[in-house]
Amino acid sequence: MIDSERHRRITVLGSTGSIGVNTLDVIEQLGGRERYDIMAVTGNGNIELLAEQARRTGARLAVTADESQYSALKSALSGSGVDVAAGTSGLDEAADMDAGWVMAAIVGTAGLAPTLRAAARGADIALANKECLVSAGALFVDAVRQAGGRLIPVDSEHSAIFQCLDNDQRHALERIVLTASGGPFRTHTREQMANVTVQTARSHPNWSMGLKISVGSASMFNKALEMIEAKYLFDVRPDQIEVIVHPQSIIHSMVGYADGSVIAQLGVPDMRTAIGYALTYPKRCTLNVDRLDFAKLARLDFEAPDETRFPAIRLARTALERGGLQGAILNAAEETAFDAFVEERIGFLDMADVVERVMDDMTDFGEASVIADIFAADHEARRRAVGFIANS
Ligand code: NDP
Numbered sequence: 001m002i003d004s005e006r007h008r009r010i011t012v013l014g015s016t017g018s019i020g021v022n023t024l025d026v027i028e029q030l031g032g033r034e035r036y037d038i039m040a041v042t043g044n045g046n047i048e049l050l051a052e053q054a055r056r057t058g059a060r061l062a063v064t065a066d067e068s069q070y071s072a073l074k075s076a077l078s079g080s081g082v083d084v085a086a087g088t089s090g091l092d093e094a095a096d097m098d099a100g101w102v103m104a105a106i107v108g109t110a111g112l113a114p115t116l117r118a119a120a121r122g123a124d125i126a127l128a129n130k131e132c133l134v135s136a137g138a139l140f141v142d143a144v145r146q147a148g149g150r151l152i153p154v155d156s157e158h159s160a161i162f163q164c165l166d167n168d169q170r171h172a173l174e175r176i177v178l179t180a181s182g183g184p185f186r187t188h189t190r191e192q193m194a195n196v197t198v199q200t201a202r203s204h205p206n207w208s209m210g211l212k213i214s215v216g217s218a219s220m221f222n223k224a225l226e227m228i229e230a231k232y233l234f235d236v237r238p239d240q241i242e243v244i245v246h247p248q249s250i251i252h253s254m255v256g257y258a259d260g261s262v263i264a265q266l267g268v269p270d271m272r273t274a275i276g277y278a279l280t281y282p283k284r285c286t287l288n289v290d291r292l293d294f295a296k297l298a299r300l301d302f303e304a305p306d307e308t309r310f311p312a313i314r315l316a317r318t319a320l321e322r323g324g325l326q327g328a329i330l331n332a333a334e335e336t337a338f339d340a341f342v343e344e345r346i347g348f349l350d351m352a353d354v355v356e357r358v359m360d361d362m363t364d365f366g367e368a369s370v371i372a373d374i375f376a377a378d379h380e381a382r383r384r385a386v387g388f389i390a391n392s
Contacts, residue, residue: 014105016043040094051076063090126278128154159274160252160265183218206249224316238320332381333358
């Protein structure tokens with residue numbers, strides 16, 4: 001059952017991450033405990049922050065995905081009145097809490113099962129976890145719609161498109177244009193990129209984000225995931241999805257119509273704007289974020305993405321053209337390659353090689369008809385990626 005006053009009850013999956021912390025900040029700015037009941041907050045390893053968030057927000061339930069941290073969380077919350085749970089069953093419990101609005105901000109495929117569970121009981125899903133759509137695509141969208149919830153994008157690019165799209169004029173929609181900052185290696189040669197460290201790869205020029213998405217911005221795999229995310233969110237053809245490098249990250253994305261008009265959404269790079277929009281949609285809220293100062297904005301630059309230096313964009317197009325389970329396969333292979341890069345078992349450029357090999361190796365995996373097909377393809381892609389990495 002969803003509470004009648006839409007969005008009064010909230011659950012934040014992944015509250016201890018970059019998006020989670022920003023979400024709690026927005027909730028606080030918009031009235032905090034006076035206006036919202038926090039049903040559940042979840043994290044993984046950061047028990048201190050999770051316990052502090054649960055106490056501060058008055059959450060009913062705090063969950064760590066890491067079962068070995070259960071006792072630590074339990075003792076950190078003793079006497080608080082907050083229920084504590086852990087592991088997969090704990091995440092299920094959080095997803096099942098009676099919240100009308102659920103922020104999906106767990107990183108990676110780990111977010112898919114609890115988000116699907118919240119969607120299946122009809123909650124509105126504020127979607128930061130793009131992996132849900134990259135892996136489960138139409139099945140995920142159907143799960144949300146069939147249960148009667150709304151799917152509201154949080155990724156800044158997709159929030160921008162969501163804000164620019166005129167659904168009454170869908171027949172005239174020509175293209176969507178995703179902007180990309182180009183990351184810290186925008187001007188690097190492939191030779192320079194071959195030897196970069198995790199530390200340099202995670203230092204995004206404009207946005208402050210979690211490790212996975214920061215490295216994904218450097219390799220442009222984040223943009224690759226976003227291209228696939230856009231297909232399912234906005235029901236567009238692959239040839240309607242464009243990517244343009246825009247180093248200042250001021251234009252968050254654009255929509256082009258058949259009359260030649262292009263509608264863009266602009267703002268300072270601050271995720272709280274997209275989070276606030278997802279929370280109060282279709283209304284706008286007042287937020288304490290920096291305002292754009294056009295007089296100080298010297299210039300806005302654009303350049304075509306270089307698919308030789310950043311093969312992730314080409315691989316996303318391949319996945320989109322092949323369709324079926326290729327999104328899930330790309331995503332699982334990329335997560336496995338990312339782990340290997342962070343653990344210094346492979347180099348930065350090897351990530352794309354691993355993903356391409358796994359995708360090419362699994363072209364006989366067709367369509368998914370049930371969610372179990374997604375998990376099976378994900379599992380197999382990881383297994384093959386591990387094999388390629390071990391032999392590289
Ligand atoms: P972070 O790494 O900062 O946070 C991830 C969250 O997931 C944390 O709460 C973390 O817990 C939790 N977590 C980690 N591993 C697991 C697991 N195995 N099971 C359950 N929970 C887990 O990520 P971000 O906030 O940067 O990103 C979250 C999602 O939002 C990603 O899908 C990302 O692509 C997307 N996104 C992020 C943006 C950003 O600006 N950061 C922008 C747009 C989209 P703990 O910290 O306690 O270990």
